[in-house]
Amino acid sequence: MPVAELLPVTDVSAAACCSPLAKETITATDAEAVARTFKALGDPTRVRILSIVASHADQEACVCDLQEPLELSQPTVSHHLKILMDAGFLTRSKRGTWAYYALVPGSLDSVAGVLATV
Amino acid sequence: MPVAELLPVTDVSAAACCSPLAKETITATDAEAVARTFKALGDPTRVRILSIVASHADQEACVCDLQEPLELSQPTVSHHLKILMDAGFLTRSKRGTWAYYALVPGSLDSVAGVLATV
């Protein structure tokens, strides 16, 4: 960010199309973080997973709850669950042989807040 | 969708881990539409484009406004702009030689509403 001030942006001739900025733009680093969040939501299977989990009683479901309605192989379901976990939308709690994935409270709502930074 | 009712899901033995659903889940078709929206936001370059456009005075910028800060080739910038247009975040208005891309008012806010359907 300090680099910006070093540039002599006092160009008078290029006034043709380029208009000045009214406020700061997002940094490239922050943009990557925002994109990572949305990329996790950018797959129909993962959207359905979140919907199924959210539709369960305690907003919690195990892998076997998901495999059948999604009609996907078990490793594929686990793969998507990991992505949703890494993105902060789900948590995993293992009870016995089963792994229960639960919605992180407020994680979906906070997506709206992420957009405010753009 | 009507296929679901045909399945005899009255399985009594599998009560071990699977819990019942408290509400309806999203349909596969709707999930694809939701995912398409988020996929458009799932790339750091496109997030930066939206930020730059939103930071301009009238929330409007031409391609030349974007090419330099993004440090990408012009065809690549146009490619991303098309994706953001198809997703409903930007509109294009050509004035003279220049093409001005403007934020669709409320399009970013409505993303939060999309999540409510999940």
Place this chain on the structure above:
DNA sequence: ACGCTCCATCGAAGAATGTCTATATTGACG
């Protein structure tokens, strides 16, 4: 009319992603 600038489209190369099968790991239960 000619050239020049700005932008969109085309085609291709490399990277990333979604899916599967096969295998490993973990915990429960005889």
Place this chain on the structure above:
DNA sequence: CGTCAATATAGACATTCTTCGATGGAGCGT
């Protein structure tokens, strides 16, 4: 302790995505 069930991980393959250079079209200027 051995077996079985539920998940996770690894590797492979096809598809999609991001990016580029090259080309084409539209509009302004001399």
